[in-house]
Amino acid sequence: MSKPLRLGIAGLGTVGVGVLRILRQQAALLEARTGCKMVVSAVSARTRNKDRGLSLSSYDWEDDPVKLATRDDVDVFVELMGGADGPAKAATEAALTAGKHVVTANKAMLALHGQALAEQAEAADVALRYEAAVAGGIPVIKTLMEGLAGNGITRIMGVMNGSCNYILTRMEDAGKSYQEIFAEADGLGYLEADPQLDVGGIDAAHKLAILSSIAFGTKIDFDGIQLEGIERIAIEDIRAAADMGYKIKLLGVTQMTGRGLEQRMMPCLVPQTSPLGQLDGGTNMVVIEGDAVGQIVLRGAGAGEGPTASAVMADVCDIARGLRGSVFGQPAATLEATTAASSQTPAPYYLRMALVDKPGALAKIATVLGEAGISIYRMRQYEHSDVSAPVLIVTHKTNRDALVSALAAMEKTGVLAGEPVALRIEEV
């Protein structure tokens, strides 16, 4: 039996409490599986006296997470405070400098400072692990970095923000507007303190940036992500997409192209019958495509006490079992800088527009598309009693430049009643 693995845990919100619970309830199991007794030397949080549903009396208390991170009786610093900068980053850096292993759930910190932290960890020959930072309880980091290590990764797609997926699913089920369901989700406490992190796609984009680095051996490039949230999705689009056999998802996609790394986090249409299309509510899904393995789909809870604590504990167990290894799957010094490619991978697009009710209006739109080299795969004009006619078009594959120029040309035809909606259809 090895000597005990001593943890220092900073951050005692939902996840921190979940980790403490697993350490208590599964002590025997964890020791059997790792050969190490796990002990918590000390904990730290913003507020000391608060009912967390369990007693902290058996742990030392530190007000300062940096002090916690560097204690002599801490082997692994578990960072569960969150926030890209501030105390989380300071304490993580201090831990690495002091030669401690670090386990974190902090996607923002990794997306923005991952390269420097990885270099620091690798120089100190300690582990920096972050399974809980991406897709909650789904072991996607491990799958990508270890389980698919023999593959050239060709594409990753993911629904990695449960709140957005909840909102989109609820809009469809309840037939209500984005604004109504947003208010409902906010009232239920489903959204981050800054909801823009969720509905603006930022939180999910942090996760995508981390996956890209592992998949393609590149330096994390959060700024290179083409980012668009779900705020502009109308209930009409959800209905129209359903009518054409699709669901709208806030979908992250990353793939290496001839022109550079293409990373997108934006609302897309996916077939209703695909695993991504069937993903309702707050569940997460990551689809990984490799040149040998084909397509692997992973599905599970993307947030919550138990699932996120499960991921944190997987990292702790790996460290207890002696796993070290590179932070992003290969030495940080060998990760390549990339050029961000705007989304030029051709795709079909969904277009919804209202046309003025005049003869020849639809012909003008069709002509504009044709002149941009875009051919129409399916088109529907709906009954209307209005002065404008709702029209849906699904195009054949086209590139985004052609689409942008077609949309600009449409504006000049004078037959549009309002701004058209264009959404990419991701081929899954």
Next chain:
Amino acid sequence: MSKPLRLGIAGLGTVGVGVLRILRQQAALLEARTGCKMVVSAVSARTRNKDRGLSLSSYDWEDDPVKLATRDDVDVFVELMGGADGPAKAATEAALTAGKHVVTANKAMLALHGQALAEQAEAADVALRYEAAVAGGIPVIKTLMEGLAGNGITRIMGVMNGSCNYILTRMEDAGKSYQEIFAEADGLGYLEADPQLDVGGIDAAHKLAILSSIAFGTKIDFDGIQLEGIERIAIEDIRAAADMGYKIKLLGVTQMTGRGLEQRMMPCLVPQTSPLGQLDGGTNMVVIEGDAVGQIVLRGAGAGEGPTASAVMADVCDIARGLRGSVFGQPAATLEATTAASSQTPAPYYLRMALVDKPGALAKIATVLGEAGISIYRMRQYEHSDVSAPVLIVTHKTNRDALVSALAAMEKTGVLAGEPVALRIEEV
């Protein structure tokens, strides 16, 4: 950069060739990811001169896999011959005795001899890894053993034989009998040389036995699996199940109960709308439930050159990165012997029967069920021009003993025209 990792590969069928292809095509990637150059010292197969689509001239040839396994210039013995005993087992044992790491795709060998092999590997302090043995390209061993190490596992369900799932899916799509589709699949080369391994559920049961051991810290107990193949599934059952909102799958289920370890591999009904119900064709799916993580679903190709080779290479990369660890997730000496529990976990059941067309026939059946304490959830009697009336019943949850006694009592009512069909409905 560490010294090269030297492989000896025995078995050059589809998977062996796939591994050689990855080693050649991804040499740079593998070295970047593991820090090791990987070299193949020697290979072995039944037939030396055979067109495998790639040249073997750069590798030493060994006729005898045991000799290959013990060569001084082999660090990792990669066993891809198959077969529970014979050369595969002899060579694996020889490799472990010689202090070599072993990577194998051999589910039968592990299911029948896993405990002894694990003890031998752990005594020699070498790795024995087998990701490719279960669910092909899906990294389910890694997910269970490492990614969910912080969880008490509550249940695992899996569709882990692509050939059976293909047959069941094709029967439904084509509306043809088991015999017709079996012949079709056999003609397409989808079945093992001994098709009973597939359609009898044996291959999938080998996989389930391995998963049980990791999940519950128990000694592998293949003989304890309640095993039933798909040969008796009639097209009428597939149609009737669909009509009630279900799909029939050859489903493996393992869970620890108060009375012991319950392992089943048998045709079950699952809801059409569940991830398992939506799994068509040759794809595999494993659903793992943990007390912290909730439900994790993994889906991917369960067989084929690329997917299986991907799993083999994941193990090779783990070894290159220095991962050792217990074979079944905790030291083999600490795995507990279990009692096999017959499937007593209550479940709803699907019953299909033909009743003689006489007044009171259905009442007799309902009475028998009621007397056995089984209540009816849904019942359908179909139009018929025959002398017998087809009747479908979905029961509320009941235990299997009650069902068995009810079926015995039904036989005595004299209203059955033919033997009734009873299938468990797994709550997923």
